[in-house]
Amino acid sequence: MAGQLNPHLLLIVPLAPLAGSLIAGLFGTKFFGNLIGRKASHSVTILGVLIAFILSLHTMSLVLDGATFNDSLYTWMTVAGLKLEVGFLIDSLTAMMMCVVTFVSLMVHIYTIGYMEEDEGYNRFFSYISLFTFAMLMLVMSNNFLQLFFGWEAVGLVSYLLIGFWYTKPTAVVANMKAFLVNRIGDFGFILGIGLLLAYAGSMDYAEVFAKKDELALLTLPGTDWMLLTVACICLFIGAMGKSAQFPLHVWLPDSMEGPTPISALIHAATMVTAGIFMVARMSPLFELSDTALSFILIIGSITALFMGFLGIIQNDIKRVVAYSTLSQLGYMTVALGASAYSVAVFHLMTHAFFKALLFLAAGSVIIGMHHDQDIRNMGGLRKYMKITWITSLLGSLALIGTPLFSGFYSKDSIIEAVHATHLAGAGFANFAVLAGVFVTAFYSFRMYFLVFHGEERFGKPHAHDDPAHDDHAHADDEHGDAAHHGLAPGQKPHESPWVVTLPLILLAIPSVVIGYFAIEPMLHGDFFKGVITVDPKHGGMAELNEMFHGAMAMAIHGLQTAPFWLALAGVASAYYCYMINPRVPAWFFKNFHALYTLLDNKYYMDKFNEVVIARGARVLGGGFSNVGDKTLIDGLIVNGSAKLVGWFSGIVRTLQTGYIYHYAFVMILGVLGFLIYFLPFPSFAQ
Numbered sequence: 001m002a003g004q005l006n007p008h009l010l011l012i013v014p015l016a017p018l019a020g021s022l023i024a025g026l027f028g029t030k031f032f033g034n035l036i037g038r039k040a041s042h043s044v045t046i047l048g049v050l051i052a053f054i055l056s057l058h059t060m061s062l063v064l065d066g067a068t069f070n071d072s073l074y075t076w077m078t079v080a081g082l083k084l085e086v087g088f089l090i091d092s093l094t095a096m097m098m099c100v101v102t103f104v105s106l107m108v109h110i111y112t113i114g115y116m117e118e119d120e121g122y123n124r125f126f127s128y129i130s131l132f133t134f135a136m137l138m139l140v141m142s143n144n145f146l147q148l149f150f151g152w153e154a155v156g157l158v159s160y161l162l163i164g165f166w167y168t169k170p171t172a173v174v175a176n177m178k179a180f181l182v183n184r185i186g187d188f189g190f191i192l193g194i195g196l197l198l199a200y201a202g203s204m205d206y207a208e209v210f211a212k213k214d215e216l217a218l219l220t221l222p223g224t225d226w227m228l229l230t231v232a233c234i235c236l237f238i239g240a241m242g243k244s245a246q247f248p249l250h251v252w253l254p255d256s257m258e259g260p261t262p263i264s265a266l267i268h269a270a271t272m273v274t275a276g277i278f279m280v281a282r283m284s285p286l287f288e289l290s291d292t293a294l295s296f297i298l299i300i301g302s303i304t305a306l307f308m309g310f311l312g313i314i315q316n317d318i319k320r321v322v323a324y325s326t327l328s329q330l331g332y333m334t335v336a337l338g339a340s341a342y343s344v345a346v347f348h349l350m351t352h353a354f355f356k357a358l359l360f361l362a363a364g365s366v367i368i369g370m371h372h373d374q375d376i377r378n379m380g381g382l383r384k385y386m387k388i389t390w391i392t393s394l395l396g397s398l399a400l401i402g403t404p405l406f407s408g409f410y411s412k413d414s415i416i417e418a419v420h421a422t423h424l425a426g427a428g429f430a431n432f433a434v435l436a437g438v439f440v441t442a443f444y445s446f447r448m449y450f451l452v453f454h455g456e457e458r459f460g461k462p463h464a465h466d467d468p469a470h471d472d473h474a475h476a477d478d479e480h481g482d483a484a485h486h487g488l489a490p491g492q493k494p495h496e497s498p499w500v501v502t503l504p505l506i507l508l509a510i511p512s513v514v515i516g517y518f519a520i521e522p523m524l525h526g527d528f529f530k531g532v533i534t535v536d537p538k539h540g541g542m543a544e545l546n547e548m549f550h551g552a553m554a555m556a557i558h559g560l561q562t563a564p565f566w567l568a569l570a571g572v573a574s575a576y577y578c579y580m581i582n583p584r585v586p587a588w589f590f591k592n593f594h595a596l597y598t599l600l601d602n603k604y605y606m607d608k609f610n611e612v613v614i615a616r617g618a619r620v621l622g623g624g625f626s627n628v629g630d631k632t633l634i635d636g637l638i639v640n641g642s643a644k645l646v647g648w649f650s651g652i653v654r655t656l657q658t659g660y661i662y663h664y665a666f667v668m669i670l671g672v673l674g675f676l677i678y679f680l681p682f683p684s685f686a687q
Contacts, residue, residue, distance in 0.1 A: 186242015
C-alpha cells in the first residue's frame with residue numbers, strides 16, 4: 001500500500017533552507033550587528049539543507065511506493081473566481097528534482113566552508129546559497145503557474161546577488177546585471193505564455209490547464225491563423241531559453257563565472273539552468289500538441305549544443321571551459337525535449353547535475369591549490385600534488401564525454417538515439433549537431449584535463465598571459481588597494497585542498513560514475529514517469545528506444561561499437577596529441593585560422609551585437625519615448641499644459657472678483673432675473 005505524503009513535512013523541505021538563510025542573513029551579517037559567528041552561520045544553513053535532503057529522500061521512497069500529492073496549501077487571494085494559491089505537486093519528476101537539488105546544494109554548502117574561508121562575506125554567502133535552494137525547491141514543487149513564476153523569478157533574483165557577490169569588482173557588477181537583464185527578456189516571453197494559458201483555460205492550476213488541452217489545441221490566436229497552443233508553448237520556451245541559457249539568450253552564463261566557484265557549481269549543475277528543462281518536461285501535455293514548437297526547441301537546442309561547444313575549445317580560464325561545457329550539455333537536454341524524449345532530457349539533467357557540480361568544485365580545488373590562478377596555461381603536472389582532485393576530475397570528465405558505464409554515457413547516448421529516431425523539421429541538423437558535439441566535448445574536456453594535471457609543470461614562472469582579472473579573489477585587491485600576488489611564486493608547489501573541499505568531490509564522484517547504470521531502466525524504460533510525462537504516440541522516439549534497450553550492461557557493451565564512442569575517443573586522442581605530444585599543432589591552427597579563432601574568441605560577436613543593436617536600439621527608442629512621450633506629452637501637455645489652463649482660467653475668474661458690494665449685488669440681480677426667465681412660464685397670447 002502506498003504511503004501518504006504529509007503536507008506539513010513537504011512544507012518543511014523548502015522552509016528549512018529558508019529558515020537557515022534568514023538566520024545567517026539577518027543575525028550573521030552587519031544588518032543586525034553580527035550576532036552570530038561564522039560557525040553558527042554555516043551550521044544553521046547546512047542543517048537546513050540537510051533536513052531538506054533527508055525529507056526529499058523520504059518523499060522519494062514514498063513516491064516509489066505509489067504515493068502522490070497535488071493540493072493547495074494556502075489561498076493567497078481569489079479574484080473574479082480565479083484562485084491564486086500556494087500548492088505542491090509531488091510526483092516522480094518532482095521527487096527526483098528535490099533529491100538532486102538538495103544533495104548538490106548540500107555538497108556546495110560543505111565545500112563553501114573551505115573555499116570561502118578567508119572571505120569577509122562568508123555569512124552572507126551562506127545566506128544567499130540557502131535562499132537559492134529555497135527558491136529552486138518552490139519552483140519544482142509548485143502545482144500552479146503562479147508559484148512556478150515566483151520560484152522562477154526568485155532564482156533569477158538570487159543569482160543576481162550571487163554572481164555579483166563581490167560587488168566591489170566592476171566585472172562582477174557588469175556580469176550580474178547582464179544575467180539579470182538577459183533573463184528579463186526570457187521572462188517576458190514566459191509571462192506572456194502563462195497569460196495566454198490563463199486567458200483561455202481560465203485557471204493557473206496545472207491539472208486544470210492540462211484537462212483543457214484538447215480544447216486549447218483547436219483555438220487560434222485572435223486576429224491570426226496561428227495555433228494558440230503553439231504561440232503559448234513558444235512563449236514558455238522563450239522563458240526556458242533565458243533560464244537554461246539557450247542561443248541567443250546564452251550570453252549571461254559564461255560571465256556568471258565572476259561569482260565564487262561554489263555558486264558556479266550550484267547555478268550550472270542543479271538549480272537555475274535546469275529550471276527551463278524541468279518546466280518544459282512538466283508542460284509536456286501541452287508541448288506534445290504542437291510540432292511547430294517542438295521543431296523550434298529542437299533547432300535552438302542543436303545550435304546551442306554544437307556552437308557553444310566550439311567556444312570551449314579556445315578558453316584558457318578553467319571555470320569558463322566548464323561553463324561552456326554546461327551550455328553545450330544544456331543544448332543536448334533541449335534537443336531531447338524537442339525530440340519528445342522528455343524523460344531522457346530529465347535523465348541527462350540528473351546525471352549532468354552530479355558530474356558538472358563535481359567538475360566545477362574540482363576546478364575550485366585547483367584554483368585553491370594554484371593560489372587563485374585560473375589560467376590552465378599556468379598549470380600542468382598537478383596530478384602529482386592533488387591526487388584526490390585529479391582522480392575526481394578524471395571521473396567527472398569521463399562521465400561528461402559519455403564513456404560507457406559512466407552516468408553521462410547512458411543519458412547522452414539515449415539523447416543521440418532519440419534524436420536519430422525523430423522526424424520533425426530540423427531533425428537532420430540536430431542529428432549532426434549531437435554527433436559532432438561528442439567529438440568537440442571530448443576534445444575541450446581533455447584539453448583542460450591534460451593541461452591541468454599532466455605534462456610540464458608551468459606554475460611558479462612568469463607568464464605573458466597572466467590575467468588577474470580572472471581571479472576569484474580579486475575583490476580583496478579592490479578593497480585594500482593592493483596588487484596582491486596571485487598564482488604560485490617560484491619554488492612554491494600546489495597542495496591538496498582541505499577535507500571540506502575534497503569530501504564533496506568524492507561524494508559527487510560516486511553518482512557521476514554509477515547512477516546512470518542503476519537509474520536508466522526505471523527512468524527511461526520503466527514506469528518511473530508514468531502518468532507524469534506525456535508523449536504522443538505519433539512521436540515514436542521513446543518507443544524505439546524501449547525496443548532497443550536490453551539492459552544497462554548490454555547498452556554499455558554495445559556502446560563500444562557505436563559512432564559516439566569512437567568520436568569521443570578521437571576527441572581525447574586529438575587533445576592528447578595536440579597538447580601533450582605536439583603543441584605545434586594548435587599553434588599552427590592559430591596562425592593559419594586566426595580569423596576563426598578571433599570569431600570564437602569574440603563569442604560569435606553576440607555581445608557586440610547585443611551592445612550595438614539591442615542596447616543602442618533600446619537607448620534610441622528610450623530616447624524617443626523620453627523626448628516625445630515624457631517631455632512633450634506628459635511634461636509639456638499634461639503637466640505644464642494643465643497648469644497653464646488652470647492659470648488662464650484663474651486669470652479670467654480673478655477679473656470678476658472686484659471686492660465692490662454693488663458689483664456683487666448687480667450680479668445677484670442678474671442671476672435672479674435669469675432664474676425667473678428660465679423657470680417661470682410665459683403667458684400665452686394665443687386666442
